[in-house]
Amino acid sequence: MTSPQALRESLDGKWRHVREQSRTELAAMDLAYDHSLSLHEARERVLGQLKQLVDTGTPAAGFRTENGGTGDPGGAVTGIEMLAQFDLSLMVKAGVQWGLFGGAIENLGTERHHAMIPGIIDLSLLGCFAMTETGHGSDVQSLETTATYDPSTDEFVVHSPTPGSRKDYIGGAAEHARVAAVFARLITLGEDHGVHCFVVPIRDQNGDDLTGVTTSDCGHKGGLGGVDNGRIMFDQVRIPRENLLDRYAQVDDQGTYSSLIESQGARFFTMIGTLVRGRVSVGGSASAATEVALSIAGRYALLRRQFSGPSGEVVLMDYRVHQRRLLPLIARSYAFRFAQNQLVARMHRIQTESDPDPIAQRELESRAAGLKAMQTEHATRAIQEAREACGGAGYLAENRLTTLKADTDVFTTFEGDNHVLLQLVAKEMLTSYAKEVDGLDPLGMVRFAAASMADIVKERTAAGNLIQRLIDARPGADEEHDLLDRGTQLSLFEDREQHVIETAARRLQNADNADPAEAFEMFNNAQDHVLKIGRVHIERVVLEAFTAGIARCEDEEIADLLRDMCSLYALSVIEDDKAWFMEHNRLSDDRAKAVTAEINNLLTKLRPHTELLIEGFGVPEDTLDAAMLG
Amino acid sequence: MTSPQALRESLDGKWRHVREQSRTELAAMDLAYDHSLSLHEARERVLGQLKQLVDTGTPAAGFRTENGGTGDPGGAVTGIEMLAQFDLSLMVKAGVQWGLFGGAIENLGTERHHAMIPGIIDLSLLGCFAMTETGHGSDVQSLETTATYDPSTDEFVVHSPTPGSRKDYIGGAAEHARVAAVFARLITLGEDHGVHCFVVPIRDQNGDDLTGVTTSDCGHKGGLGGVDNGRIMFDQVRIPRENLLDRYAQVDDQGTYSSLIESQGARFFTMIGTLVRGRVSVGGSASAATEVALSIAGRYALLRRQFSGPSGEVVLMDYRVHQRRLLPLIARSYAFRFAQNQLVARMHRIQTESDPDPIAQRELESRAAGLKAMQTEHATRAIQEAREACGGAGYLAENRLTTLKADTDVFTTFEGDNHVLLQLVAKEMLTSYAKEVDGLDPLGMVRFAAASMADIVKERTAAGNLIQRLIDARPGADEEHDLLDRGTQLSLFEDREQHVIETAARRLQNADNADPAEAFEMFNNAQDHVLKIGRVHIERVVLEAFTAGIARCEDEEIADLLRDMCSLYALSVIEDDKAWFMEHNRLSDDRAKAVTAEINNLLTKLRPHTELLIEGFGVPEDTLDAAMLG
Structure with missing residues (x-):
């Protein structure tokens, strides 16, 4: 009998140790989603779980050593992916805090912003990633929120000029986030320099909206009940000039704009490109959730018998149609695992090089985008099939498949349609x-x-x-x-x-x-x-x-x-x-x-x-x- | 400009009046599903809504005039289908009470059982349809629950002999049903005559389980939160001999079994065949829910703009890929509507004839089975596509698509995988x-x-x-x-x-x-x-x-x-x-x-x-x- 160990090692890839650690550590944490909780309770519970993760090392792995992290991006992404095997709300909360919000601060900011990173790692600073607006999600270059420099006070004024410019679907914005990484058009001396990212405090210590900030709640969603997605409107909110994340563009106190990247388009895509880890995590997490669903449906198909055959009732997996439903999906999940391992290794290499090749970077972004699309499409299809392959039992929440389906459903949409x-x-x-x-x-x-x-x-x-x-x-x-x-x-x-x-x-x-x-x-x-x-x-x-x-x-x-x-x-x-x-x-x-x-x-x-x-x-x-x- | 009225009339078919009545009547009832309610509250609310339906005429339409109904099966099925446009939990509750439970009593029972029908119509008698067991759903001929005749007391003894014989997923069994139509193997004088249907009281006036009956709750499901699906175990529960629904088979007080249909298989399929309306309703309801989803996604595609085109931002529906995603699905929904109208008309004709042709009946069953499969498959695919076509907005419960998806998801499974x-x-x-x-x-x-x-x-x-x-x-x-x-x-x-x-x-x-x-x-x-x-x-x-x-x-x-x-x-x-x-x-x-x-x-x-x-x-x-x- 062949040992599953050798097969698992082959599939586990380079960050096997992270996977092995997560398998035991996370299993001990009671992370299963609890459907009996109200929205508010579910969010509090997931926030509590998030705090339990701080010591696992996954949060710190995502940041560079000089900023207080341990500099292991491959490990960070693998750690997030492993969360998806347990609860996807928790995976998304972790991804927002450490990946998107933390990633924006580290990759788009400079030294003064990096001082925030220890607080981001240990959750003393809860943030959100305020990019998408009601009017623009796919076409982020057309975002409408403005950040206008006022030289008289050396501040930026952040403002939502239209209903469509409202920040929307933002994980953390409904309840937990104190600070937002806000993407807004940088305007100075009358000129619009396109979308940049700013650090904007949104709530006080009591959780109340700060002056000029109006947050609201997206309420119930198709799934991910533990994630507090919300909306933010800004009414002339003033922030210090230093809150511009200024790695790729700077504004001096006279309001003069400068950037080493001349073209507005190239600059924008360079900034966005540094955030590639989000897509890598979503693709990997979609795959992890799919593996759970196929594991459940596959094991059920080996147990469940229905209709008489030549020697008693036939186990589902012996039916040709059932094999056709499940085995090709399992094969596809295998294929994506190898592709994901390769992608993560490449990402890790590029992100730990001191002077990465821009062409390799660009290829990485394209690969991450494409794999994310195909992995999440596979997730939607395979988890649906897994649910149906388990009949009525598959529809009960106690068998997890409907939760996996509902939670991953938005993965085809977020981090890019x-x-x-x-x-x-x-x-x-x-x-x-x-x-x-x-x-x-x-x-x-x-x-x-x-x-x-x-x-x-x-x-x-x-x-x-x-x-x-x-x-x-x-x-x-x-x-x-x-x-x-x-x-x-x-x-x-x-x-x-x-x-x-x-x-x-x-x-x-x-x-x-x-x-x-x-x-x-x-x-x-x-x-x-x-x-x-x-x-x-x-x-x-x-x-x-x-x-x-x-x-x-x-x-x-x-x-x-x-x-x-x-x-x-x-x-x-x-x-x-x-x-x-x-x-x-x-x-x-x-x-x-x-x-x-x-x-x-x-x-x-x-x-x-x-x-x-x-x-x-x-x-x-x-x-x-x-x-x-x- | 062509009038939508003429198009609608063409699609509405023969029971247009029922559709028109429902469109205004149901809209006035505030039926939208409320996600903030607990499971118990949601169930109570839907039960309350069910009571509001009594006077609409739809419940009575499903039963023959001599039993207290108004004898309009086509109208009854169309009425149920219209509920699916508003809330699918309500549709399922109505389908279980008046269609499945009421249908079993009317079609499998005789005069003495028909006395229950007025109570079934006005909801003074709440029932459930206890067919599926944990161990057998698709292969209902192999159900294990037994009903053994005891001549000494002139009773049947209903019993669940194995864990797999537990009745499972039964709508109404968790909270509301007082009586169950139980499918069980009829055993008399030591002989097993196969599966028959029995009326078994399960709860007293206070809602407590009767002696020997143990109900339990299936808990949270992928959707249909307003339906109280549950489980039932029977421990030697005694019911009068008269509780056998004896239209197709009788047992006399000596325990002698008789039936005009000789073959056990033919008898079983004749009984099951009379329940065809369930499949017709599920197929129609899946289609109705799909139409709602496509209406929402279609209207959104006409409003929403994204990315610049030659003259400003482009409306989604102008993108070829978006047309490809939605229009063929709309065409398929049109096709199913015509097929469903034809099926309902045929069903109505056969079920109102005094002596229907058995071949026509059999064809009807086959057609209903096949259409149900294809309509529900279409629903799963189309509602998913509608959700994705609306991006992040499509994932919010306030836009209904995820609820439509979650609620219809089990339609590919129930009333036959x-x-x-x-x-x-x-x-x-x-x-x-x-x-x-x-x-x-x-x-x-x-x-x-x-x-x-x-x-x-x-x-x-x-x-x-x-x-x-x-x-x-x-x-x-x-x-x-x-x-x-x-x-x-x-x-x-x-x-x-x-x-x-x-x-x-x-x-x-x-x-x-x-x-x-x-x-x-x-x-x-x-x-x-x-x-x-x-x-x-x-x-x-x-x-x-x-x-x-x-x-x-x-x-x-x-x-x-x-x-x-x-x-x-x-x-x-x-x-x-x-x-x-x-x-x-x-x-x-x-x-x-x-x-x-x-x-x-x-x-x-x-x-x-x-x-x-x-x-x-x-x-x-x-x-x-x-x-x-x-």
């Missing part, structure tokens, strides 16, 4: 592509595309040599079971990405010269095509990460199992997009049918390992906390 | 098919299939002549825009169904002669194929109902709009299953691409009518109750 994020990834890909083909006329571009395969797509996102070797060694399409060959799968993914980018680029190549209305029309008509770029790119990234992860696994039995899981992931992705592969002559009718047949073979092969596969997730059985599992 | 229901439809289709090809050897079967198109599939489910005419008049596949032709669409749907049934039948034809383990294996390997039969059959039924509905529309402008919506429905269904059509040579690569192109054309054409299309649902704007709509 998934559709917007996938477009961001696509734009990055298209820009890189355009650079490659720069200067080519349309005909030249087609020739280029056909003849040389754009390097931008061929660039490996992981274990480059290995992946190229696999692709080069792939069998012919007429060989039996060629679809199970990793090189074939990698090549199908890569080829699809290449084609989708090229054809989109061709559709859009004249947009630059068109008038604005025409250009909008061209882009809008191609919008679903553009979104597909983001999706297929990330699907390739994930497959490459899975492939690289298997190569690192030293236990041959476990590696074999992972190889089957990886094929199940790859073929499920291909099956979901089968029509595309057929329309574009990448799969013949017969090979398309073979995709489904191979998936069914894999299900038969993997079925006996269901329990082991669940144990691989490393959610200890006694922390699943689902009554139906006994 | 969707997977089980689709298999039921498939079995019905395969049985009919087998009858047609009976006696043919495998070769003969292939010949038969190729030569004559099985009549069972060709049988029209609505407006037979019209649909045949459309199919006969369809253009060639090489004609431009042929995919927009209704005959082409109908023929693609019909042909797919035919092929899926035939190939499944061929895969399974040897199962009868195989040993049980082999037969199970054969069936299990084909399980996803079998499920597909149910799905494609219902998709055809729905398309035919939509087609017939348009033919009845007298307003030409509205009919034009409906024609486009019908094409959007048909092409969306084809797009979702494009790989199948290509694998089976029903669509060439080019025509497959044309499907997507035609959908995009339809979106452009329908976009200007979005508001009208939403108004067609007939959910008055002031009852949408979503704060973000202002």
Whole structure:
């Protein structure tokens, strides 16, 4: 019998010690959400739990040593992700305080602001991250809140000029936060320099709104009952000039604005880019919650029997349709785990370098955006399926699945709406592509595309040599079971990405010269095509990460199992997009049918390992906390 | 400008008067779910609302005049469906009391039981429907609760012999129900006659459990907070012999069992069949809730602007991706409305006939099962998409979408798990098919299939002549825009169904002669194929109902709009299953691409009518109750 330990180690990645610590430490804390509490009580309880976390080391890990932290960003993100296995309200509260609010202070502020960090770590200073407004969430560059410099008092005046400029959905704003990191348009000497971040005290020691500040409560939500989301309006609130987080732009006491980054757009995106950790945490947490849900539904499917078979009542997992419902989702969760481990390691490396490469940084942001979108989409779909796969029992709160679903539901929206994020990834890909083909006329571009395969797509996102070797060694399409060959799968993914980018680029190549209305029309008509770029790119990234992860696994039995899981992931992705592969002559009718047949073979092969596969997730059985599992 | 009135009338169907009455009457009742209440308070509130409904006529409509009702089953089902537009807890409470519990008493009982009906209508007798057990939900024939006749006292002894035999998830069992319609195995003179229904008092006037009865509470659920779902264990509970609902089977005072239906299976399914109204109501209610969600998300998409376009910020609905997200779902909801209207009319006709045709009854059951599965699946998907399409605002309870999602979530499970229901439809289709090809050897079967198109599939489910005419008049596949032709669409749907049934039948034809383990294996390997039969059959039924509905529309402008919506429905269904059509040579690569192109054309054409299309649902704007709509 293969040991789950080796499988778990393979999936746990570099911050295994953080995972192992959390598994025991958090299990001892009684973190399960209590549905019988009122909103206010639930929030107080989660705040209490947050205080218990201070000593675990996770909060300090997120900050640099010179600011009072321990300088382990990978550990910090992994620690937050582990919270998601226990309670998502707590995960979000932690993410807001230490990740978003603390991250803004550390990354956008300078020394004088960093003095706040010890208080942020130990919760003596509770903050919130006031970016989104009622009128603007996705398009944050168009935020309306203003911070106007008044040289006569050396202060900024923070103001909400319209109903739409109200800060909205802000975690911590309804009850707990004393201070807000407020994103507002910096105006000085009559000029609007775009959105910057300011430290604005909002409540006094008694929790009452300060003068000019009006907070209110978003009330009940679809889930996350322990998070006090609220709204903030500012009526000419004065703050010292020093409250501008001034790492990337400064205002002197005369009101003169200066920044080393000239373009307003570039400056804004540089600032936003430093906050990448939020997306990494949300993607990882969505995945962690999904693993819990699949662990619950998978274990139930191994216990529950229904309808008579040849030898008594049949266990659910023995039904082909039930295997089809759960195993491909488990495979996808495996794939995302490898991709997330890779992303966290890369983030950690970049964020601990003294002089990180701006291109690597930008790639990290794009990768984090795309993975967040795909992981949260997977979470929504997989947790829903897990709930339904448990029937009526799945609908009871005591079995947790509905809570996991309700709590993660907003993950597709916050830290960037998934559709917007996938477009961001696509734009990055298209820009890189355009650079490659720069200067080519349309005909030249087609020739280029056909003849040389754009390097931008061929660039490996992981274990480059290995992946190229696999692709080069792939069998012919007429060989039996060629679809199970990793090189074939990698090549199908890569080829699809290449084609989708090229054809989109061709559709859009004249947009630059068109008038604005025409250009909008061209882009809008191609919008679903553009979104597909983001999706297929990330699907390739994930497959490459899975492939690289298997190569690192030293236990041959476990590696074999992972190889089957990886094929199940790859073929499920291909099956979901089968029509595309057929329309574009990448799969013949017969090979398309073979995709489904191979998936069914894999299900038969993997079925006996269901329990082991669940144990691989490393959610200890006694922390699943689902009554139906006994 | 086309009037929404004519569109609404077309969609409202035969029980328009009930819909119109509900729209004003229910709006005046303050039915919106209140999330600030505790579970107990929410339940009390919904019970109070239920009492307000007594005088609306909906409860009485569900019962025959001779029993104290007004004999309008179509009106009763439509009335329940309308409740779903306001609050789903109330809809479920009403469905349990008047539909399931009342329906069991009326349809399975005889005169002496019918005396309870006036009390059921006016709520002086609150009941519950105790079918599902912890161990058996989908496979109700295997329920374990026993009702053993004791001739010495002329009583049945109701008993829960195992932990798995506990009645579970029973609406009303936690607090309100005084009496239960209990499904239990009837045992007399040492013989088990299978599952029958018994009237069992469970609580006294004070709400305390009666001797031998132990009720408990399912607690918090994913939604439906106003429904008091609970559990019941019976410890040798004695009830008079007369409490057997004895329309289909009787036991005399000697304990002799008799029934006009000889086979235990046939008897059970005859009894269950009389309860078809539950499924019709759940499907209709899921659709109604979906219409509310799409009305909210659709109206928000017409208000909300984000990101700059050529002339200011762009309204969400102008984005192609947003059109793609919402309009096909709206088209599908239109399609289901026509199918539901047809189903309700058929149900009404059969249930008001003095001597209904058993074949028609069986078809009704199958249709209701399949439509319930597809409508509730659509609800889950569409409400989720509506929530996401409204971003952060969509996550606030004040905008209702999360409540609609949470409340309808269990609809895919209760009144029959969707997977089980689709298999039921498939079995019905395969049985009919087998009858047609009976006696043919495998070769003969292939010949038969190729030569004559099985009549069972060709049988029209609505407006037979019209649909045949459309199919006969369809253009060639090489004609431009042929995919927009209704005959082409109908023929693609019909042909797919035919092929899926035939190939499944061929895969399974040897199962009868195989040993049980082999037969199970054969069936299990084909399980996803079998499920597909149910799905494609219902998709055809729905398309035919939509087609017939348009033919009845007298307003030409509205009919034009409906024609486009019908094409959007048909092409969306084809797009979702494009790989199948290509694998089976029903669509060439080019025509497959044309499907997507035609959908995009339809979106452009329908976009200007979005508001009208939403108004067609007939959910008055002031009852949408979503704060973000202002």
